[in-house]
Amino acid sequence: MGKLRKLLISILLLGLFITLFFVIIENQQAINLPIYFISMDDYPLVGQYIQPVLFWLSLVFIVLAVLLLIMTIFYPKKSNTLTIKHENGTLKVQKKAVENFVLKIVSKEPFIENPRVKVKMYKQKIRIKIAGNLRKFMSIPDKQNALVDEVKNEVSALMGTTDNIKTEVRLEDERKENAAERSKVE
Numbered sequence: 001m002g003k004l005r006k007l008l009i010s011i012l013l014l015g016l017f018i019t020l021f022f023v024i025i026e027n028q029q030a031i032n033l034p035i036y037f038i039s040m041d042d043y044p045l046v047g048q049y050i051q052p053v054l055f056w057l058s059l060v061f062i063v064l065a066v067l068l069l070i071m072t073i074f075y076p077k078k079s080n081t082l083t084i085k086h087e088n089g090t091l092k093v094q095k096k097a098v099e100n101f102v103l104k105i106v107s108k109e110p111f112i113e114n115p116r117v118k119v120k121m122y123k124q125k126i127r128i129k130i131a132g133n134l135r136k137f138m139s140i141p142d143k144q145n146a147l148v149d150e151v152k153n154e155v156s157a158l159m160g161t162t163d164n165i166k167t168e169v170r171l172e173d174e175r176k177e178n179a180a181e182r183s184k185v186e
Contacts, residue, residue, distance in 0.1 A: 124166060
């Protein structure tokens, strides 16, 4: 988790903590507690500002909750099978079959060592991530683009259609990722 993400989550959690703490203070008479907090207005330095702050923090958390609810409802569902309907019938393709199919294509290439393939399937979309150690030589960008195009074409041919299914292929070099991780550790 990156520093920016940690900072944003920490700020949100601190705002949530402040909001919930003062809600407990205002509603403490509902339950008999062994301790009693002073009223929200009696806190020194912040008592007069706390009600507008609570209002705006509550509004922010309501908006975030609504956005999270909308994202949860409309987020595309991942599946392990992709169903393709033709006039002749339906074809169900499993994620493992596509991974093995792409791995056979990629393993033929001499410029990539130890290839790994991950596939994510959605209703009308396939995302393919190919990771491995790329060997260094001059025409590697051309070979990478050719490999990506070949994988797209072969997967489309495997599915039997290119009209209604979108295929995305991404090629990553693990050496660069490992070098970045090693430099962070040292």
